[in-house]
Amino acid sequence: MTNASILPVSYITAGPYMSTTTYPTCRTWSRDGKRVFVETEKPRVNQPTITHERQIISIDIQTGDTIPLAPIEKEDTRQYSDIHVKASSQYHFDYAPEADVLVYYDMSGHRMYLLNVSTGGLKLILHETNSTIGDPLAITPDGRRVVYYVLKPAEKTPTLGGIESTIYALDLDPEALKTTSEPKAVTSYHSHIVECIKDRLPDGIVVNHCQVNPIDQDHYCYAHEFQGLRPDGSLEMTRLWENRGGIDQPLIRSMNGEWQTHEVIGPLGKSIYYIEDWGVSAIDFATREKSRIFTPSEHRVAHLTVSADENWIAADVWEGDKPDADGLWPSGILLIETLTGKSRLLCRFMRGASHPRHPHPNFSPDGTKIAFTAADGPNTSQVGIVDISDTIKNWG
Incomplete structure (x- = not known):
């Protein structure tokens, strides 16, 4: 992958295959935050390649060690x-x-x-x-x-x-x-x-x-x-x-x-967060009160993930007037502070036009890393990780 980034991105998959994180309403990280579960079209080792079949694999984010978990x-x-x-x-x-x-x-x-x-x-x-x-x-x-x-x-x-x-x-x-x-x-x-x-x-x-x-x-x-x-x-x-x-x-x-879409129940179970007219809003389940968290100016967002403490939201950015020669669109990950709505662009990459090559960011359990899917050519995609530890520490 050669996509330009503001923060460095570690890509944990490679090769001419579609690989993706799970949907934003689901969990793609192991409970200790050391591995990411990935759905991929990469063929199983020593198994016949069957068109349209996939597998679930577990990847160590530090070493790249890959464990096949189950065929789909x-x-x-x-x-x-x-x-x-x-x-x-x-x-x-x-x-x-x-x-x-x-x-x-x-x-x-x-x-x-x-x-x-x-x-x-x-x-x-x-x-x-x-x-x-x-x-x-x-x-x-x-x-x-x-x-x-x-x-x-x-x-x-x-x-x-x-x-x-x-x-x-x-x-x-x-x-x-x-x-x-x-x-x-x-x-x-x-x-x-x-x-x-x-x-x-x-x-x-x-x-x-x-x-x-x-x-x-x-x-x-x-x-x-x-x-x-x-x-x-x-x-x-x-x-x-x-x-x-x-x-x-x-x-x-x-x-x-x-336009309201791509809703995610917060990890604390008290609110639902969703995309509204390219920004982010939330509804409190108890009071039914709606709050506007982020209103787009420079960056429009389409999907979101919420950190375990709900202090941070990461959303994928949708940009561009037309796709490139491979049918891909400019994208990136935007970090949003829930309390203030202040935001910072973390990285840039290309996205696919449709599932399963939408970015769909997903927070690690400790909220220090974000996994996402980046398109890589006309039919393939890779799973990337951006570390936001220093960004949060120096938010200011």
Whole structure:
């Protein structure tokens, strides 16, 4: 990688492959902050190369030592007949640091696994034969509950899309690598078609981006997904939602033309942070009070990660008027002080136009490092790390 940086960037992957951190709502760092979990298309050693299959690897950020953890296999979906739906399938795992387990699902969206990172123990915990799992899923820090959404075909009318999306919670025993409950439906939503999206999204608005509060496993947040289109002010095109006590309600109503997206529950479990019109806002769960943290001037941001103490936000910068010859766009990582909204550009690199080559920054457990994905050519990407210890120490 030859991208110019303000701070030095250490790239822990290499080669002509797509490699990526996980989604910003998920954890990509080991609990001791010494390793990063990476999803990659790099073929497994001494295994046949199968198109569209991936693997999860663990990389020591100091030595580069790489441990293969699990294959992300792709099966023939014809066995699922008419129930298989094309779902977003780019970010497949989340990590529970207290239990040291990874939960992930396969490329086809029908099998979910639980992996003990320390021992290598691996168990199939769910075979979804009536619908298709989409990304990303989420697991509680103690590894005792996973939350995920599925899609399945539904009746289609002029106002209803042909997809039903349902969020499920599944209880786990992380030590025994097994489930302790049947999947419990949190909420279900028949996709809607509103006038302003009917030509762009023929299947309508769906529910996705499910999250579970790290301090309250019965509190869930999720999104109405309409692929970044500007909302029309309707309830259907309101982005941020929660389910608490079985009751669904919007966290904040999306007004006409007001762009809200890429929400992340803070590690302290008291607020949700999100992108609003290329800046950063937050909502306090208890008071419903909205605060504006960062308003863009020089730098627009698109995804965020929050440090464990919630004193810092790192966001990926989206710049440029047109892509380069490889279809890549200028990007970088911006560090934002939560209390003041003051910001500093940490590094620059190129980003891909779509998943899985968005930067998606992710804080280390101690908040001193940020992992992210940088595009590297027309089809490949690498995982980089920027150390912000001195930046924070000398913030002033």
